[in-house]
Amino acid sequence: MRFRDREDAGQRLADLLDHYRGHSDVVVLALPRGGVPVARVVADRLEAPMDLLLVRKLGVPGREELAMGAIADGDIVLNQDVVRHVEPHEVERVIQREREELRRRNEAYGRTPLEVEGRTVIVVDDGLATGATMRASVQALAQRKPGKVVVAVPTAPEHTVDEFAEIVDEVVCVMTPKPFGSVGQAYKDFSQTTDGEVRRLLTR
Structure with a gap:
C-alpha cells in the first residue's frame, strides 16, 4: 500500500484518530514542512486548531x-x-x-504559538525513519506541559513505533512496512512542501 500524496496520508491517519474529533482540548502540531499537509487534513477532520512544532x-x-x-x-x-x-x-x-x-x-511563518498546557497534543509528521526529529520535538514539547502527547504518522518502522510507545502516551501509525526503506517510498508523490504552502495551510 502506498499513499497517493500527503493529503491522502492525512485522510487515512485521520481515520485512526477519529475518537478525538470534536474534543475541545485537542491541539494538532505539525512538523514542518512535510508534516503540515498531513496535519492540516487531520486538524480539519478533528475540528481542532493547528500550529507548527518547529524542528530541524x-x-x-x-x-x-x-x-x-x-x-x-x-x-x-x-x-x-x-x-x-x-x-x-x-x-x-x-x-x-x-x-x-x-x-x-x-x-x-509569522505565527503565534498555541497554548498547549494541560491539553491533548497530537504531533504529526509525514513519517518517521530514525525518529530523531520527532524525539527532539517531543522533548521540547514536554517543557510546555501538555496533558497528553500523541505521536501520529502515516508510516514508520515497527521498532521506531515501539520506541515512541515508551516515551509518549499514544502512537498512531497507518502502516509499518517490512522491510522499511524510507518515508518517501510510502508515497507516490513525495514532492517537497514549500514555505509558501506551509503559510497557506496555516491560514486556511
Missing part, C-alpha cells in the same frame, strides 16, 4: 540524509552512535546552521 534534523556533513540528531525550540537531541563518528567542530557547525534556519522559519 541535524544531518551528518556530506551525508545529510543520515540524522545525527535534531533541534527543536532550543532543545538538542543527539544520536551518540552517529555523533561519535563526526568531528566535534562539524557537529557544532551543523547545530548553528540549523538554529539559524529555525529562527528564519519562525519569522517567515
Whole structure:
C-alpha cells in the first residue's frame, strides 16, 4: 500500500484518530514542512486548531540524509552512535546552521504559538525513519506541559513505533512496512512542501 500524496496520508491517519474529533482540548502540531499537509487534513477532520512544532534534523556533513540528531525550540537531541563518528567542530557547525534556519522559519511563518498546557497534543509528521526529529520535538514539547502527547504518522518502522510507545502516551501509525526503506517510498508523490504552502495551510 502506498499513499497517493500527503493529503491522502492525512485522510487515512485521520481515520485512526477519529475518537478525538470534536474534543475541545485537542491541539494538532505539525512538523514542518512535510508534516503540515498531513496535519492540516487531520486538524480539519478533528475540528481542532493547528500550529507548527518547529524542528530541524541535524544531518551528518556530506551525508545529510543520515540524522545525527535534531533541534527543536532550543532543545538538542543527539544520536551518540552517529555523533561519535563526526568531528566535534562539524557537529557544532551543523547545530548553528540549523538554529539559524529555525529562527528564519519562525519569522517567515509569522505565527503565534498555541497554548498547549494541560491539553491533548497530537504531533504529526509525514513519517518517521530514525525518529530523531520527532524525539527532539517531543522533548521540547514536554517543557510546555501538555496533558497528553500523541505521536501520529502515516508510516514508520515497527521498532521506531515501539520506541515512541515508551516515551509518549499514544502512537498512531497507518502502516509499518517490512522491510522499511524510507518515508518517501510510502508515497507516490513525495514532492517537497514549500514555505509558501506551509503559510497557506496555516491560514486556511
